[in-house]
Amino acid sequence: MKRTLYILALGTFGIGTTEFGVIGILPQIASAFSVTIDKAGWLLSSFALTVAIFGPFVMLLLSSINKKKLMLFVLGIFAISNIMSVFANSFSFLLIARILPAFLHPVFWSIALALAANTLPDNQSSKGVAIVFGGFTLACVFGIPLATFMATLFNWQSSFILCAIINVLSFIGVLLFLPSTLIVEKQTIGSQSKILKKPVFWINFILSFLMIAAMYSIYGYMADFLGKITGMNGMQISYTLLIFGISGVGGNWLAGRFLSKNVLTTILVFIIALLIVHVLLFFYGFYYIPMLLLVMVWGFVHTSGFLISNVNLTSSAPESAEFINSIFTTCGNSAVTFGTLLGGYFIYHFEIKYIIWSSVILLVTALIFWFLKRFSSFK
Structure with missing residues (x-):
């Protein structure tokens, strides 16, 4: 059973590296196509927005197809998209190549997370989900900094070549080692709409949205922040992103253990910890050594955010695992879009160091919804 989890x-890992690998190379792309950094940020936010809009509908449309074949198709499209990006001769073409796989992104995530939740016993399901999210964590540990390193060593196109290779390797892994799953009964919007009528679903949705938006309002522009505020060069930024990701492995593992004991307390600790880290970035981001130490703590806290947000939202409807996970992709990616745009707004209208306060606003709002969730009687 665990082999299935590691294949997922x-x-x-391949999906996450493709979506977020651009984070470290946004400055190079902005320079290559003579666009502003906030416009280059659309390479991240447009991907996320596409996922957010089409996620549940695409999953419902394809719900009756063999799951293994679906995942192979998704990984193949991701590889083709990255190859297209390599040959992009305009920012518009690059944007189109980025959006192409986003339509299918929710399919892989929904199936993978649903299988992870059902592979282990109910009292250990969050650990199974944590293993699958570990692939995303490794994308942060190795994928994103390696993409940044490739761009620094060669050019930004080499980063997309790397992503294509990772997707192909993922494709081979799923093809050879993942057992075929049965075709299940096709789901309909009508049969799943009862989930949307639960008040607790909407509280959980907004809470997860706010946490992820806060994460990416800063993280989406991390390379630019490290370059302009901390004064790092390209090689130093890639090393720093690696430190960020490595520390995130421990955070993701620890969050998985805490979530199996108390979801609500884990959410509160995450919000407060991320709030403290982001405020400290504002005051100590100018200093190299303190920034490196902060990045370690930042990565430890930040990387667990997607896992915590997923468990928070999917607890609203454990009986509809695939559909609720497709809704999570909508929640998560719309939050990434909103957070990236809000961060870009702060960069455009203020100095980049003030981007920190975009996250503070979101996290304080998240605290309000945490208390609403904690003391409400909604079920």
Whole structure:
């Protein structure tokens, strides 16, 4: 059973590297196509927005197809998209190449997370989900900094070549080692709409949205922040992103253990910890050594955010695992879009160091919804 979880994690590694690998190379792309950094940020936010809009509908449309074949198709499209990006001769073409796989992103995530939740016993399901999210964590540990390193060593196109290779390896892993799953009964919007009528679903949705938006309002522009505020060069930024990701492995593992004991307390600790880290970035981001130490703590806290947000939202409807996970992709990616745009707004209208306060606003709002969730009687 655990082999299945690790194969799924390999797939999420490829998906995560493709979606977020651009974070470290946004400055190079902005320079190459003579666009502003906030416009270059659309390479991240447009991907996320596409996932957010089409996620549940695409999953419902394809719900009756063999799951293994679906995942292979998704990984193949991701590889083709990255190859297209290599040959992009305009920012518009690059944007189109980025959006192409986003339509299918929710399919892989929904199936992988649903299988992860059902592979282990109910009292250990969050650990199974944590293993699959570990692929995303490894994308942060190795994928994103390696993409940044490739761009620094060669050019930004080499980063997309790297992503294509990772997707192909993920494809081979799923093809050879993941057992075929049965074709299930096709789901309909009508049969799943009862989930949307639960008040607790909407509280959980907004809370997860706010946490992820806060994460990416800063993280989406991390390379630019490290370059302009901390004064790092390209090589130093890639090393720093690696430190960020490595520390995130421990955070993701620890969050998985805490979530199996108390979801609500884990959410509160995450919000407060991320709030403290982001405020400290504002005051100590100018100093190299303190920034490196902060990045370690930042990565430890930040990387667990997607896992915590997923468990928070999917607890609203454990009986509809695939559909609720497709809704999570909508929640998560719309939050990434909103957070990236809000961060870009702060960069455009203020200095980049003030981007920190975009996260503070979101996290304080998240605290309000945490208390609403904690003391409400909604079920």
